[in-house]
Structures are given as structure tokens and as C-alpha cells.
Amino acid sequence: MVFHIAICSTDGVLRSRLQRMCMEYYSRRADACIVEQLPDAASLLQRDADGMRYNLYLIELGNVPAPAGMAAALILRNRGRRAPLAFFSHTTAHAYSAYRVDAMQYLLRPVRQEDLFALLDRATEPEYGPALPVHTAEGLRVLPYARIEFLECTHHIVHFHLTNGQAISSLSLRVPFTTVAAPLLADDRFLQPHRSFVVNLAAVRLLAAGEIQMASGARIPLPRSRETAVRQALLTWLEQGGGQAAPNP
Numbered sequence: 001m002v003f004h005i006a007i008c009s010t011d012g013v014l015r016s017r018l019q020r021m022c023m024e025y026y027s028r029r030a031d032a033c034i035v036e037q038l039p040d041a042a043s044l045l046q047r048d049a050d051g052m053r054y055n056l057y058l059i060e061l062g063n064v065p066a067p068a069g070m071a072a073a074l075i076l077r078n079r080g081r082r083a084p085l086a087f088f089s090h091t092t093a094h095a096y097s098a099y100r101v102d103a104m105q106y107l108l109r110p111v112r113q114e115d116l117f118a119l120l121d122r123a124t125e126p127e128y129g130p131a132l133p134v135h136t137a138e139g140l141r142v143l144p145y146a147r148i149e150f151l152e153c154t155h156h157i158v159h160f161h162l163t164n165g166q167a168i169s170s171l172s173l174r175v176p177f178t179t180v181a182a183p184l185l186a187d188d189r190f191l192q193p194h195r196s197f198v199v200n201l202a203a204v205r206l207l208a209a210g211e212i213q214m215a216s217g218a219r220i221p222l223p224r225s226r227e228t229a230v231r232q233a234l235l236t237w238l239e240q241g242g243g244q245a246a247p248n249p
Helices: 012-027 041-049 068-078 095-100 113-124 177-185 224-239
Strands: 002-008 032-038 056-061 085-089 105-108 131-136 139-144 148-154 157-162 167-169 190-194 197-200 204-208 211-214 219-221
Touching: 002 012, 002 041, 012 032, 012 113, 032 041, 041 056, 041 068, 056 068, 068 085, 068 095, 095 105, 105 113, 113 139, 131 167, 148 177, 157 177, 177 190, 177 197, 190 219, 190 224, 197 219, 204 224
Parallel strands: 002 032, 002 056, 056 085, 085 105
Antiparallel strands: 131 139, 148 157, 148 197, 157 167, 190 197, 204 211, 211 219
């Protein structure tokens, strides 16, 4: 899938920074993105009138009583544009109005990469996508499926390796690993190639003899007895439009 994003802001430096972060996010996924920078709300509305459609709108709200970005968002909604829409601003003054136009998120500047990545996780997934609750030493974490690259279970602890490079560790398990992984394995994009690992097929980059190589460079062991089944599962998922990863022939 190619995800089209509109970044609307009068601040060229901010537009470029957000574009770089978007490109970084999608470089770790099987799909891709096209980002269009628009210098003001009028340009956004003109692109819409010209027939351009986006999968996500990122709109800056100026620190004024009636920001043009908010008015543009209302016009887009009135035109029937239902794609996810998010605002960023120096102030929370327009947060209430933002949700009146069904905004998915309201971010404060400066926009942090982890906040934008979390927003992209939700926007990329249909209906904001499923998420898995994980009990950690810091408290309960909620991990969107789209952010999980693979799971590794060692010494009764599950390590959730995320697409942004983070690793989240669960508390010591009181149930089998398969019980923890069951919600993910019910989703077609996840597969258990080894008793201690579950992988996100969208993040697979190479299927080779004895291992699976992930987008992050991680190497997942693949028992010989599982190679044929895993290869077929990956091919089936790809044929169903799951992604652009290619198994090693």
C-alpha cells in the first residue's frame, strides 16, 4: 500500500521535519508513503478541489482565535473526506474544536517523533487497528499490532521488539507463551516459526535456510522442520496483498 499524507503548515522547516519523520516511519514498513507539503490551508483546499485525496491530513493550527487550518478541516469534512486528520499547535486553545471535526489527534509543538509514530500507527491501521495490552515493570503498556516486529520469549519473559527499535519486556509469565501470543496469531499477519518467537510478516525481509531476517536486521531461528510451512504461509499472505516483502527463492 502507498499511504498519501498531506502536511499543511506555513512553517517550511516544520513541514520538512514532519516529512522526514514520516519517511523514517514508513522506511521500516512493507508499505510506502508519499508526503506532500502544502504551505497554507488554501493550498490544501485547492488540492482537494483538484481531486487529490489523502490517507492522512496533518494540519498546523496557528496561535490565532480562528485558525485557517481549522476552517479547512471543517470544509474537508463537509465535502465528505473521512480520512484521519490530526492537528499540531503551540497551544491547546483549539483542542476542543479539533474533536468537533473528528480529529484523531491533537499534538503540541515541538512534535516528538514517538508521538508522530504512534499517530501513524493508528492512522495506518483500519479503524485505528488492534492493540495488545502488556503488563510491564513500569505499568500496563498498549502496543498496536502494527508496531510489533517480533516477539521473543526467554526465561518466562516476553520481549516485544517494536518497529521503532524499542524492546518492551513483560512481567514474568504465569501462562504459556502461546497464550500471550494467541491474540496476535489470530491475526493473519503474525506467524510462529519457532516455539520462542512470533514474527510480523509485514516486517520479514528475507526467508533463508535456517533463519528469517527482519526489517530491523534481527535474525529469527527457523527449524528445518518448519521451513516449508513458514515459506507457504508467507507466500499466501503476500498473495493476499499483505505486503511487499519477498521470500528468498
